[in-house]
Amino acid sequence: MAAADARAAAIDAFARRHRFRALEAVPWLLALAAYGVFPGYLPLGAQILATILFVLSADLVLGYAGIVTLGHAAFFGTGAYTAGLLAANGWGEPLSGLVAAALIAGLVGFLSGLIILRTTGLALLMQTLVVATTLYEAANKAGRWTGGDDGLSGMVVWPIFGVFRFDMFGRAAYTYSLAVLFLGWLLARQIVHSPFGRSLTGARENTARMHAIGAPVAQRRLIIYTISAGLAGVSGALIAQTTSFVGLTSLSLERSGNALIMLIIGGVGRLYGAFIGVPLFMIAQDRFSKADPVYWYFWLGLLMVAVVIFARGGVLGIFERLWKWPGK
């Protein structure tokens, strides 16, 4: 009898795990409240929101599929340059720019994934880095189109829906980024709770067993890599459109690395790590790095070492240990 109860409870838990919980509304309520409370920080807020989408996309491959990447900026930058080049060459419509960025970045993700996902572990890690560096160098050398070191400028972004103009206070940028992030989050949430998403986690935990039960592991890893690349591309396009600028740093190792840092600060493989890690990191960066970039790097480095040694799950991991997090 007890066994049957436990079984029913387990089935129930599985059936419920994808339902929305009240706690999940908190980030969105906070984001809406921030719009009213900090009107002077909306441009920074818009960047934070877009970066959350980027880190969320990294969480999909890293946290769920277990693909450790040092080159996720490749897709962010591809998306940024796609949207940027469109807007600089006479097509400033933002929504189609986002779609184009998602498609091109997804294509780059698909093609590079075809090549590099054949390896795992250290070899894969190095190859993600090589892909991103190749693109960085390509953008650097194609200065005639990308502006090279100086960055791409001269973007003219049209109003959203032809109505909402990007203003200097960042009101449109903030709302726009929030809406796109919300859609991206819905998609990511749908993916990780789907059978497809569960099979990714299965492959991460025990690849041999997933092969044994007949799951097409390689194909699924490629699919999630492509989707994640597309989302990262949207994030890059968002920042390009809201700041009207694309620089080489959008493809840099630093950006890939920072995404990892923000993710680990928040918590990897938890879907909400990005929502905690990104604001913490970017607000701290905004505060401290301008005053003294050298010391900012020192403390950042020390923090990373400390997180890896003492707080593996990031902020969310600490909460989980304090009280059992629902659904984990």
Next chain:
Amino acid sequence: MGGTLAAILSIGFHGLAFAMVLYLISVGLSVTMGLMGFVNLAHGVFAMLGGYVMTGLMNRYGVPFLAALALAAIATALVSIPLERLLYRRFYGGEELDQVLLTMGLIFMSVAGATYLWGPLTQHMEPPHWLAGQVDLGFRSFPAYRSFLILCGGLLVIALWLGLERTRFGAQIRAAVDNLRMAQSVGINTSRLFMLTFALGSGLAGLGGGLGADLLAITPSYALQYLVYFIIVVAVGGLGSIRGPFFAALFIGIADTAFKYWLPGLGAFFIYALTMVLLLWRPQGLFGRA
């Protein structure tokens, strides 16, 4: 025709010098990755440290070149031991994400630390007077310092390979790379082996950083700036191999020099693209095991 030949000679010479520096720095990284299963992105920090110690000793305290070079290698090896014991060891064979973040953190700290200690400017290395100028090899003359670099690197490579083949320590490393558990079972103290190998690899990196100070400029962002080069050498050579990185370094050193000579507008792009193609053909590198 003579011009092309001279260009090829010159590219071969400078490429070889670059390859020696790349190999000395990267061989330790390859062993750390293959033997301990650890992605040490911060490996370049040791090379940078070697460069700073050497230029500092020479420029500030007037220590002779060879002594400064030896001290740079020794100091780097000594610094690496406590790092290995306290930090790295916990993460051997662990999750790559942890290793990446830990070593990225170390890189950031090294950037800040180097700026604090030595300032943001590039450290210049003046070759000693007996290595200044050109050396005449009969058919043409070459810069003396680079010739010394190639000679030095060549001798070290031979010593390293002979040591790996002929000494007990080398045999232990080979055994541990081939089959770690079996090596432990037959009584090899792998913890001590790891420490010594790590120190040796770091020392060589320090030596490479010092020797190559005029090729890879010593600046605070050294470890980040040249990381991709070191990683590519290991990726192309194959993890855990000692010979692989040598051929990879030769290939990259010479190809990089050639591309920069003939197609300066494209810079390092070709190297990265070529690496991609190579890895497409052999995902585990030239000498790596699948």
